[in-house]
Amino acid sequence: MYGCLNALLRNPMTFWTEIAVKYGGVARVPLKGRHVYLISDPKLLYDLLVTNRNKYRKNVRYKAAIDTFGAGLLLNEGEAWKRQRRITQAAFKPSYVSEQMPAIAARSRQFLESWSIAAQRHETRDVHKDFFDLSQILAGHYLLGPGFAAIETEFGAAAKAIQENWPLPPRNLIALMMPKGKARERRLDAAIARIDQCLFDYLADQRKHDFSGCGVLEVLVHASRAQHDEFDDQSLRDQLLTLFFAGHETSATSLSWIHYLLSQHSDVREKLQLEVARVLGNRLDPTPADLDQLDYTEQVINESLRLYSPIHSISRVALEDDEIGGYRIPKGAMIYISLYATQRLPNIWTNPDVFDPDRFTPEATSQLPRFAFIPFAAGHRNCIGVTMAMAELKVVIAQIAQRFVLDLAPGHRVVPAAGTTMHPKFGMQMRLSSRTIPS
Numbered sequence: 427m428y429g430c431l432n433a434l435l436r437n438p439m440t441f442w443t444e445i446a447v448k449y450g451g452v453a454r455v456p457l458k459g460r461h462v463y464l465i466s467d468p469k470l471l472y473d474l475l476v477t478n479r480n481k482y483r484k485n486v487r488y489k490a491a492i493d494t495f496g497a498g499l500l501l502n503e504g505e506a507w508k509r510q511r512r513i514t515q516a517a518f519k520p521s522y523v524s525e526q527m528p529a530i531a532a533r534s535r536q537f538l539e540s541w542s543i544a545a546q547r548h549e550t551r552d553v554h555k556d557f558f559d560l561s562q563i564l565a566g567h568y569l570l571g572p573g574f575a576a577i578e579t580e581f582g583a584a585a586k587a588i589q590e591n592w593p594l595p596p597r598n599l600i601a602l603m604m605p606k607g608k609a610r611e612r613r614l615d616a617a618i619a620r621i622d623q624c625l626f627d628y629l630a631d632q633r634k635h636d637f638s639g640c641g642v643l644e645v646l647v648h649a650s651r652a653q654h655d656e657f658d659d660q661s662l663r664d665q666l667l668t669l670f671f672a673g674h675e676t677s678a679t680s681l682s683w684i685h686y687l688l689s690q691h692s693d694v695r696e697k698l699q700l701e702v703a704r705v706l707g708n709r710l711d712p713t714p715a716d717l718d719q720l721d722y723t724e725q726v727i728n729e730s731l732r733l734y735s736p737i738h739s740i741s742r743v744a745l746e747d748d749e750i751g752g753y754r755i756p757k758g759a760m761i762y763i764s765l766y767a768t769q770r771l772p773n774i775w776t777n778p779d780v781f782d783p784d785r786f787t788p789e790a791t792s793q794l795p796r797f798a799f800i801p802f803a804a805g806h807r808n809c810i811g812v813t814m815a816m817a818e819l820k821v822v823i824a825q826i827a828q829r830f831v832l833d834l835a836p837g838h839r840v841v842p843a844a845g846t847t848m849h850p851k852f853g854m855q856m857r858l859s860s861r862t863i864p865s
């Protein structure tokens with residue numbers, strides 16, 4: 427009755443990868459008395475996400491997501507989504523991201539300053555926790571402006587409580603059958619109430635000067651006002667919380683995986699350090715022009731996102747009967763897209779499990795099939811934050827490369843686990859050392 431459910435619950439990344447490799451572009455998989463369809467061939471992903479996109483909607487897997495984020499960009503559909511996307515787009519276009527980067531770089535440098543003493547003493551710490559804190563601060567700053575500093579601690583604590591009490595999918599059949607913990611639900615509700623209070627107070631305060639200098643918040647208010655349909659506080663709350671949660675955990679886990687991979691490939695790390703030193707000299711805060719020149723750093727980020735895509739899978743529901751790759755997809759069917767599996771297909775990627783940033787040189791990239799590399803998804807529901815995410819990752823990686831060396835703590839177990847993102851199950855214990863900034 428439960429088909430392949432147990433294997434899926436245990437490890438969705440390897441489960442989908444094995445099916446994609448064994449059965450090819452479209453696979454019909456029995457799960458819990460019904461069939462779901464895995465589409466993994468890049469050409470067929472194009473059909474699904476672009477050509478036939480109107481025949482599918484997003485599959486909102488968890489009720490908690492709707493309860494928490496309401497009518498935000500990630501979960502909305504139809505005309506309401508289109509309007510939100512149009513308005514929000516202005517806050518993520520390259521010129522706007524560039525304008526915000528000096529403030530983001532300064533805040534990131536200030537945060538990393540707190541590593542100095544630990545690095546002089548070669549201390550070991552869970553950098554995954556640090557990357558979480560840093561990503562929260564940078565996302566908050568970008569979304570709400572420098573005024574976020576005043577609410578950073580309260581907002582961050584409530585966000586962490588939401589994460590800790592989030593109802594994650596069960597990881598085995600016994601857990602699947604257990605009743606949901608009421609205490610956990612209560613703690614989640616309390617944390618949401620805290621973050622809401624914090625945000626609504628912030629909105630009331632910033633409204634006094636019409637949200638001037640409030641980052642994305644200012645853009646959202648002014649762009650919606652220009653359309654004579656200004657977002658009210660509830661809509662602003664839904665948008666901002668959606669962006670905050672969509673934007674920080676993904677960046678945090680990316681930073682953990684990137685620094686893990688660099689620690690395992692000292693030749694790549696050295697090459698990256700040399701590039702950063704060449705482009706930045708002795709400066710710690712990269713400018714937008716510097717970011718454009720960090721080509722090898724970008725290759726390293728891309729190769730890390732290929733192997734450890736923070737969002738390992740996405741799903742869709744068929745709104746009508748369709749045909750993909752010659753297979754009939756019935757109305758109501760659930761479709762899975764495993765970014766993890768597609769990005770490791772052996773017919774596209776030679777030695778797919780090997781970390782090799784040279785897969786992303788401009789020449790190599792030009793040979794890649796479209797939609798073979800989609801860590802930010804693809805089509806009209808792709809990630810709105812991709813430019814901001816890449817800029818932020820480059821800033822933090824460059825600042826770390828200038829000042830620190832991160833080595834995996836001996837004996838630390840690194841195990842990818844599925845949660846809201848694909849994260850290191852036991853954190854990322856790394857030993858910090860200092861580097862001298864080139865003079």
Ligand code: HEM
Pocket residue numbers: 484499500501511565668669670672673674676677680735736737740741801802803806807808809810811812814815
């Ligand atoms: C490395 C970092 C990131 C990765 C890997 C990533 C990945 C993704 C993926 C795979 C999706 C598609 C989800 C789906 O179809 O179910 C998505 C959507 C989205 N992302 Fe990101 N993301 C990142 C950073 C960000 C940032 C920084 C923001 C904003 C601050 C953001 C905001 C969003 C939003 C709002 C959506 C929904 C877009 C829509 O449906 O119109 N993401 N992201």
